[in-house]
Amino acid sequence: MDADIIVIGGGAAGLMAAYGAAGKATVILLEKMPRPGRKIMITGKGRCNFTNVKNWNDFAPHIRTNQGFMRASFRNLTPEKLIDFFKKEGLDSVVERGDRAYPATYKASDIVDALHNAASKAGASILAGKQVRCVKGLEDESGYSVNCADGTEYTCRKLIIATGGLSYPGTGSTGDGYSWAEDLGHTVRECFPALTAIVPEGYKNLIASRVSENGTPLRLPQGTLHGHIDREIPLSDWGKSLCGCSLKNVEASIYAGQDLIQSEFGDLDFTDGGIEGPIGFKLSRSCVKGIVNGNRIRLVIDLKPAVPANELAARIKSLENLPPKVLLQKLLPTELIAGFTDSNSKIFKGKGLDFPALAKALKGWELNIEGFVGYERCVVTAGGVSTDEIIQKTMESRVCPGLYICGELLDVDCDTGGYNLHCAFASGLLAGQSAAKSLTNQTR
Template sequence: MKKIIVIGAGPAGMMAAIKAAENGADVTILEKMKRPGKKMLITGKGRCNITNAATVPEIIKNIHGNGKFLNSSMRAYDNEDVIYFFESQGVPTKVERGQRVFPVSDKAQDVVDAMVHKLHELDVKIETDSPVSEILAHDGEIKAVKLQSGASFKADAVILCTGGASYPGTGSTGDGYKMAQKLGHTLVDIRPSLVPLETEEDWVKSVQGLSLRNVKATLLVDGEKKTDMFGEMMFTHFGVTGPIILSLSRAATEALANDSFVELELNLKPALAEDVLDARLQRDFAKYQRKQLGNAMVDLLPHKLIEPVLDAAFLEMDKPVHQITVEERHRLGHTLQHLPLTITKARPIAEAIVTAGGISVKEINPKTMESKLVKGLYFAGEVVDVDAYTGGYNLQAAFSMGAAAGNWSVWND
């Protein structure tokens, strides 16, 4: 029996261990935390968005960091395979908006429990509280894994699934990068991806906690439109967060790293054409013609947002509605669809959902996930330079890479 050591009991590591064990290997998982799957428990706000129901090409398109690298592994183990796995383990799934796939129970714990139960069923040994210090190789071939305690495990193959450097409280502290670099692998500079953004404008503090649905955020870099997203967002004491902000954040962090000027434009009424919005303003102004402007906006905006929007349009809250000029009304309409925010920086990588960067995909076989430098060394999950938008794509990437690494660690001679 081949002895396979998996370092890290996250989604990629557990899937790799399951596949290796199903192929008859003697598998041990070494996990530094007290229990497996800790980061999975907080994904999807504790609901665990396990995958996306889109086609494989569409999923790959949403993996903006080296998505093409996953062509082979994802076609070998795709989203239908992931859904079948969990449903066969007694975790029925459902598809929600954006084709996000969740457990029917809305409990991430059920997802983790299903994987742990399968590992026990396959007699996979899970060693928790077992941080690894080094992967040992000789003449370009894997030999063993050494723990920080000094203990060592002989191995025919090692699958490195230690995650990135985000949410360090879950165990992702960048250990895997150092292990891989010591064996000669190249680390692509890491940075936060899917991370909240800080803004220059102070008014966001006055609206912190306010969530907006069905809005569009456009990212501008040095005045040029880079990309946009439609959906939900939220204001915080430091700036903005939420699904569309997180999805825009990777491009924002890249631009900030290049010392570019980065802005967001919020379209608070994206469903309305400019002339339709102007007609709506005219109706509201007619309805509230005897009131002050701030009170005339109550049908159009959340109360907290009225003053910031009027300030951005250079209009006074207490100006009588019947005194608003056509030019001022047009300016207000434009502001409602182009509310500006200046992005100063991203939140720290520790607060990012996903880490961009990691072990260079140029040094990994995309079909098998085996190192091109060290025989018997495999990679899977966030430790690899692969990252995606929100929507279940990152977990699907982890499962696909894990399945490939688990299978080929046994099949390869």
């Protein structure tokens, strides 16, 4: 055997798994990019919000699928233990609003360096530029073989797959682990982009972008999810009028047909991708899931959630002598007026305003959501390897003994706030430690 343990993928989960396993076993980590941790480098806008210092009861609701599955990993690596781990590697942390922890230097590269150093010092060999092509169980069931694109082959007794999800493929996360897991007999729950921009109908110039120069419709690439609207697609004139607007303290609700799916209070932003910002992201998971499943999804924004409808109507009435433009400026941020009025033509009556209709539109600005930005710019992949087939106390597969799966590759995804990286670190550490422990148990 070339190593006791091979870890595939040098992201948050893989580096932590290598650290957790090294010292007790020979460990090789194979990373396809020239350097490990490329995705970590872009987290938290380069500042890396690496964990969230909530206790389990407050942390767990931010895990959107299979919360209970993460409990054992979380206990093994709490946010406080993770902060201590980085401190021992010489990196202090700061905790900001919403219990979000960052390195005190605010440099994601310091997190990557700390992880890399910790794993190397513990004895793991980290090999970069090693793209794994396929993995197989050895015929005598003594372990696994791993083949790389450069023709090299490695064998090991225990294998840890930590190849991440599909988001930001330029960082190396191209979803390779899903097909290996399937080939090895696992169920992969349907994947879809989460924490992504959602696109209101008419926001993008879809007609221009889906027609080639000779006027024939362009075919979307194979495997494109229903509703995927690439971030690069240009904005429509209406989209341009809204892009750059930020809404503070609004309530936004998602409906599938007439059914209320989710409501959130906070801030949202209109960007070149669509609607994002804190509550845009929070709502995006339900939106994308609904669209992929063929539902008609509506976003309803209450621009004045603190003012009851009757009070708002009275307030508008008290302003009725003002010219429409001045009145609207009293009620809305100036930069929002054009985009808001364009999609709410019912608020006009002749040359003036229809006050009840305006009050209604301010309390419930309806936007049909026709799509979402895909893996090219989403933060996390929802779906993945079914946690039913993984032992939560060890991260070992129930289907293939000696195989461990961790990180975003699993069917676990969380809100923004440091939860995703924490789950990757925690499941990675548990996988590494458990793989090493199982070797010592075997040799006893």
